Amino acid sequence: MSETQQEKYDRFAALHRGEGAFIVPNPWDAGTARVLTQMGFQALATTSAGYAFSVGKRDSFAGLSRQEILDNAREIAAATHLPVTADLEDGFGIMPETCAETVILAIAAGLVGGSIEDATGHGDAPIYEQALAVDRIMAAAEAKRDKPFLLTARAENYLWDRHDLDDTIRRLQAYSAAGADVLYAPGLTDLNDIRTLCAELDRPVNVVMGLVGPSISVANLAEAGVKRISVGGSFARAAYGAMMRAAEEVLEQGTFNYARDAVRDGALSDMMSDSKATNRT
Template sequence: MSVPRATPNPFSGLHRAGTPLLLPNAWDHASALAMAGQGFRAIATTSLAVAAAAGVPDGASATRDETLRLALVLGSQPFLLSVDAESGFSEDPDEVGEFARQLAAVGVVGINLEDGLGAVDRHAAKIAAVKSAAPSLFVNARTDTYWLGEHDETETLSRLDAYQQAGADGVFVPGLTDAREIAALVERLDKPLNILYSPTGPTVAHLTDLGVSRISLGSFLYRRALGAALDAVDEIRAGRQPGGRTPTYEDVQSLGAGVALARHI
């Protein structure tokens, strides 16, 4: 059986030290189109929001179907789409590869795969399986040494080295916010480094100076949206007029054009 050939991926070219990709994470069609309307050429999904909308925990491999459905809706839109696929929704590398092939078939250009501090060789095998099944897909290999672990620099580099060798196109270390450690990783890595934005961490400008190639917003925007809704409810209940930006009904209705007609309430 012949191995699929990789085709040039424009998403890969957006990962550049000095001019990093600022990547907002959407959770549905409306949020993705709204962000694209702000000039973002690439949009990612966030697994936390997809899981929360389905009423299941994030990271539990319970949203494979929901993630694929969202990719089907967004993959044909006029922006580059990267999908947060947790750990691939399976421990079988071949199944992860097949899921990646399905994503690529509907127009997805990138996939984010997290190791959850599981076995390095198993995660490396998943990465290799994805690159075999969907060669043009940009694989962002995430290690959770800072998100879930003990902030071990040696273990982080060891894991990232294995994932680079397995074929990852970029590597991701969420939870890493120390400027010195970020700069050291940039110097040691062969692939673009992705850092998760944190309001208490380095600014976008500082991350740019450190050589980071991709800055993800993760679930931050979704959590802010929920927070804004709660703030608005509190303001209304207290007899005050809510502040902040509020799109009109027509604004939101227009985001669904061509997908489905919204039902009046």
């Protein structure tokens, strides 16, 4: 018998209360969700970057619609028995009520979590003023009240070259007070900064690895106080890197040695759905 959304949420929430840190990798479609599920992860997260690349678009505020993101997330959630949390970008609008609406739609799509970020997408003023940013998280938190949904609040300073740890901590503390369940500051790469941030916050902390900077182990992140580790679009970029290296070999050398490292067709087929189309025309 398949689990209910509440049961998936309960499992997801429990991971945030357990010992150490857990990894939530980021599939970009139903197929990669199936692969990562069967490899043994405990939860999944969507990636707007990975999805954007897969449909030939830039990962940008103007490039992806809320409907596209939620349709992709719905397909990922339907392809796995694991809890799925989504990258909901900036909530797809400035106003707090838009963020609230996005959370309601995310829950309807079968998601048990999602993140709202405080980036505006505008280079001249890249981060929302804190008062508005807090109102946006508060509205999202109110929308998910008594529903099976874990709200993550993201402070985006470091992704926009605003390397201000104190401001990032203040923002995340304010988002916690506004009702966020998980706190996230993507772009932090210094383990001491991560340790300081975790010590100053009263909610589970998510960090992203695989983007830029040094590679920090799961064990070291857990020791620093991190609870959840995601990989953003880095798995997607790794997959594209392998494809581009294969293409370069064929173009430049006229050989096909890349096939030795490719996953066997049968192995992938075994991981995919065996459902059959009812109408093939």
